Amino acid sequence: MTSSFNPKKESILDLQKFLGKEICVKFTGGREVQGILKGYDQLVNITLDQTQEFIRDAEDPLITTDEKRFLGLVVCRGSSVMMVCPTEGCEPIDNPY
Structure with missing residues (x-):
């Protein structure tokens, strides 16, 4: 028996407003990249162009x-x-703790 009701799967993040703009993406494991958002899907698979990875310190x-x-x-x-944020329109703040 098949159901005719198939709800549309929507992305948990609305990245539409960031298409063509530079964003920063942080991953599990600590890696961080920055690039221009070219596309995404409902599973938050992200395509970035002109991407740069920030190299972490070997000691820490x-x-x-x-x-x-x-x-x-x-x-x-x-x-x-883990995290997606725009590079423009945001200001870094000091850790309050």
Whole structure:
């Protein structure tokens, strides 16, 4: 017996307003990249262009250095994405703790 009711699956994040703009993506494991959002799907698989990875400090992997590595076109698997944020319109703040 098949059901004719198939609800449309929507993305948990509305990234439409960031298409063509630069965003920052953090992954499980600590990696962080920045690039131009070219596409996404409902599972938060993300396609970035002109992507750069921020290299972490060898002594303390929680600290990112000023060093960057150019990656180009990247497909980010949604299950490993922890955070997505725009690079424009945001200001870094000090940790309140």
